[in-house]
Amino acid sequence: MTWVLKTAQASLSLFTKKSDMSTILITGGTGLIGAALSKELLASGHQLIILTRGTKTSLQAGLRYAAWDPAKGEIDLEAVLEADYIIHLAGAGVAEKRWSKKRKQEILDSRVESGKLLVKTLTTHPNKVKALVSSSAIGYYGADPVIPNPRPFTEDDPASDDFLGKTCVAWEKSLDGLDGLHGTAIRVVKFRTGIVLANEGGALREFAKPLRFGLATILGSGRQVISWIHIGDMVRLYINAVSDPSVTGVFNAVAPKPVSNKELVLKLAKLERKNSFIPIHVPSFALRLAMGEMSTEVLKSSTVSCDKLHIAGFNFLYPSIDAALENLVSQHNP
Numbered sequence: 001m002t003w004v005l006k007t008a009q010a011s012l013s014l015f016t017k018k019s020d021m022s023t024i025l026i027t028g029g030t031g032l033i034g035a036a037l038s039k040e041l042l043a044s045g046h047q048l049i050i051l052t053r054g055t056k057t058s059l060q061a062g063l064r065y066a067a068w069d070p071a072k073g074e075i076d077l078e079a080v081l082e083a084d085y086i087i088h089l090a091g092a093g094v095a096e097k098r099w100s101k102k103r104k105q106e107i108l109d110s111r112v113e114s115g116k117l118l119v120k121t122l123t124t125h126p127n128k129v130k131a132l133v134s135s136s137a138i139g140y141y142g143a144d145p146v147i148p149n150p151r152p153f154t155e156d157d158p159a160s161d162d163f164l165g166k167t168c169v170a171w172e173k174s175l176d177g178l179d180g181l182h183g184t185a186i187r188v189v190k191f192r193t194g195i196v197l198a199n200e201g202g203a204l205r206e207f208a209k210p211l212r213f214g215l216a217t218i219l220g221s222g223r224q225v226i227s228w229i230h231i232g233d234m235v236r237l238y239i240n241a242v243s244d245p246s247v248t249g250v251f252n253a254v255a256p257k258p259v260s261n262k263e264l265v266l267k268l269a270k271l272e273r274k275n276s277f278i279p280i281h282v283p284s285f286a287l288r289l290a291m292g293e294m295s296t297e298v299l300k301s302s303t304v305s306c307d308k309l310h311i312a313g314f315n316f317l318y319p320s321i322d323a324a325l326e327n328l329v330s331q332h333n334p
Contacts, residue, residue, distance in 0.1 A: 222262030
């Protein structure tokens with residue numbers, strides 16, 4: 001495999017030869033990962049088509065939008081037939097709203113229906129798609145076992161029986177059925193993604209908000225383990241999964257060194273505020289009152305292994321939380 005890469009620029013070098021310029025169809029292209037990935041792919045000269053609901057026009061060279069509506073089973077067929085690769089990131093935000101029964105159904109349907117629509121379109125129309133690379137989540141595994149020093153979850157572990165576990169199983173299963181398609185298999189890669197650290201959104205932005213007032217807010221006991229990944233490494237994983245034909249199957253997209261919630265928050269506070277902050281614990285009961293069932297996700301430990309990525313030859317630019325946070329904080333505190 002060709003994942004032994006030293007820099008972010010090097011991660012694009014495998015995929016930027018003039019003769020290799022490809023058309024890449026992206027779902028969820030305006031989300032946290034999708035926006036960062038689109039920026040890198042456009043910079044390297046690829047043609048991007050982003051599937052979106054409604055009408056949207058692009059003024060940027062190399063980028064256009066195409067319509068789809070998974071709930072109605074509608075998709076721009078021309079866009080699919082133009083694609084050399086598909087990157088599938090679509091899905092309602094898990095942490096954006098309180099988990100009502102309706103919201104949980106939206107989270108599930110947005111992933112499953114979109115996956116099924118892609119598979120149905122690809123299996124019923126001859127196309128030139130070489131690979132489909134999809135997001136999944138480490139919510140697949142649930143919480144760490146309550147035993148001393150539990151081993152990290154690996155890709156071979158069974159799914160949790162909770163809401164996110166069942167959702168991830170259905171999400172991944174929705175993309176089955178592409179092997180042997182039209183006489184040639186479409187290669188499928190699925191990334192079970194950890195907490196993505198980025199300045200543009202997600203968990204890091206939420207951790208940083210109270211620091212404006214000098215408060216480093218530790219959730220519950222703070223001992224719960226967070227399996228995370230820097231946005232730069234996440235983008236590199238997608239680019240290489242598309243460009244390397246030997247990459248296939250499921251991978252845990254997490255950095256090598258998970259950290260506790262307390263360690264992450266205090267390291268971020270130190271970088272942002274030096275010594276001018278006050279650590280405070282937000283009690284678990286307060287989180288449950290404010291967030292309902294979703295509070296279980298911010299209070300649980302989930303220690304996940306990236307050994308399979310290492311074996312495949314991937315080198316992280318940001319293997320430690322120190323390296324990741326120093327890079328991200330330096331971007332807005334030069």
